[in-house]
Amino acid sequence: MVWEEPKNIVVARGPQGEFINILDDLDFTKWHRREGLKFINCVHDAHIVDRSGTRFLRHNPKTDEGERCAQERARRGPVAFFKPVLTAWIKSFLKTNGFPVLSPPRGTPRADVMTRSGTRKIAIRLGEC
Numbered sequence: 204m205v206w207e208e209p210k211n212i213v214v215a216r217g218p219q220g221e222f223i224n225i226l227d228d229l230d231f232t233k234w235h236r237r238e239g240l241k242f243i244n245c246v247h248d249a250h251i252v253d254r255s256g257t258r259f260l261r262h263n264p265k266t267d268e269g270e271r272c273a274q275e276r277a278r279r280g281p282v283a284f285f286k287p288v289l290t291a292w293i294k295s296f297l298k299t300n301g302f303p304v305l306s307p308p309r310g311t312p313r314a315d316v317m318t319r320s321g322t323r324k325i326a327i328r329l330g331e332c
């Protein structure tokens with residue numbers, strides 16, 4: 204399983220915290236030209252752009268939020284900045300493939316995501332590589 208730093212951000216949270224992937228045609232059709240999506244990492248409003256079939260999310264161009272996030276990303280580095288996105292992607296991947304997403308027990312800071320396979324609990328830790 205490979206996760207590549209996104210060139211374009213294509214995942215967001217919906218109003219109920221649900222994971223919205225605008226590359227998915229159902230999600231795209233539902234959310235194109237609508238308000239209510241938030242970036243996962245910064246929680247700013249996210250707007251879908253469809254430019255000649257290339258879809259991506261952008262900040263409201265009438266604010267400086269996009270510029271501030273670009274500076275934050277440069278300061279923290281892409282792995283730290285995108286960790287919430289990657290965490291959401293892993294949880295979605297697990298659910299899609301039939302694995303439960305468990306809350307890490309208190310006092311286990313080493314687990315960012317937990318799941319179970321049979322009777323074994325599996326802790327997933329995200330970090331710099």
Ligand SMILES: [Zn+2]
Binds near residue numbers: 242247268269272
């Ligand atoms: Zn932002």
